[in-house]
Amino acid sequence: MDLRGYFETPVPATVLAEGEFGTTEGKTANGIVTSSEVFDTRVVVDSRHAGCRPADVLESRDAPDVPIVTSVETALAKAPEVEVLVIGVAPAGGGLPESWVDDIEAAIRAGCDVVSGLHVFLSEDEHWTDLADRHGTRLIDVRKPPGDDDLRVGDGSIDDVSADVVLTLGTDCAVGKRTTTYERYRAARDAGYDAGWVATGQTGLMIGSHEGTVIDRVPADFTPGVVEDMVTAVGEAHDIVIVKGQASLTHQTYSGVTLSVLHGCWPDAVVIADEPGRRTRTHFDAFEVSGIETEARLVEALSDAEVAAVSTWGDSETEAARLDLSVANVFEEDGPRALLSAVRDVLAAPTASNGPPESGA
The missing domain is CATH 3.40.50.300 (P-loop containing nucleotide triphosphate hydrolases)
Known part of the structure; x- marks a missing residue:
């Protein structure tokens, strides 16, 4: 998989890092915010660090000066130009936390594609595929392995x-x-x-x-x-x-x-x-x-x-x-x-x- 082929890069993005931004468990979100050549982070969602700045949370001068907020709804108000929601945490146990459902739904309804690192595949779940189809967005599961062919x-x-x-x-x-x-x-x-x-x-x-x-x-x-x-x-x-x-x-x-x-x-x-x-x-x-x-x-x-x-x-x-x-x-x-x-x-x-x-x- 080459995510560069999915977007006109760098694409403006919201990074969902709920509860884990700056931790080892949030290493994917941390890396995206500081280093991604695909995603241009405009806002981070993590209620634990809302109001802080990524440079302080990550202790990195390379981190962009963008807001950290409590929800995707707030993120969309802060950065309406965002085109994709990136799920940057894969919680222990592999499932989708119930508390994240509203955030992901809000992003899709706003016309955002969703790039997911979850162990469960949104693109194989009828609820998510139906919602994405209605709003003309894409569900991209990066953990999905190559097909049998x-x-x-x-x-x-x-x-x-x-x-x-x-x-x-x-x-x-x-x-x-x-x-x-x-x-x-x-x-x-x-x-x-x-x-x-x-x-x-x-x-x-x-x-x-x-x-x-x-x-x-x-x-x-x-x-x-x-x-x-x-x-x-x-x-x-x-x-x-x-x-x-x-x-x-x-x-x-x-x-x-x-x-x-x-x-x-x-x-x-x-x-x-x-x-x-x-x-x-x-x-x-x-x-x-x-x-x-x-x-x-x-x-x-x-x-x-x-x-x-x-x-x-x-x-x-x-x-x-x-x-x-x-x-x-x-x-x-x-x-x-x-x-x-x-x-x-x-x-x-x-x-x-x-x-x-x-x-x-």
Whole structure:
């Protein structure tokens, strides 16, 4: 899925982040507000932070100065030009909270399309499809997996992709893989490279990846093939393809999808995202984090890729001193550029046809 194809971007949007704006559970809404190339956020709905400003809630100077309000009705009054409601939270349990129904209905009646990251699909519910039909709006469920006709097992056709492929993996979930991928993509474009990127989760799709699928909704046998198709499509249009991975190869719960992404995109280089202070896994305190060294060893044992760098949340100099790898903090001003430089060194200097000269990056 490429959401850029649905809209004349950036499209003015209301972001529904009820109760979770600024939290980990609201990471999709947070990313849309600060980074999306598809949606131009004009107002945020979150009654918990109504009256605040996104820059304060997100502690980010990149956040736009837009209002946070209590309801979609208020949002429509504040920003009548909005064309789409983006649901930026997927509540625990996967359902649609009853308290959100009025907000979504109000958006549709006002002529807004709805882009949903919910686990339930609005486009398969008669109530929502009838309402959308009456008001001439679209329901776009980004978690909906590819249809059966688009599923296949991986066949190694990724070897025919001439573009360089760079994958972001991690030592755990929620260690900054999506941020690392996106910021490295932006650094590459700023440096003059013809780069595109592939998302494997809903946040990346809503920010504006060139291709994406919520990969945990794809049947296991077909995951490498779906990734292969996405990377191939982006590689046909760009010289560098940056892929956002999932979880980690040592994660007892999610390593299956991690390995499928690694094998599906068969990268030339890998960047590993890490939070150095983390000792146990997010949401799984019984599982210990195995660490960068183990993760890097497995990446290079299970693929032909070379680990180019570590994207850390910590002090890059401290981490570099203990690791035999390039290290940068992607949240620091020069971090994305440093990661790009490390990847460039692994891929070798680009030719005139696919990027700037050595000094340009």
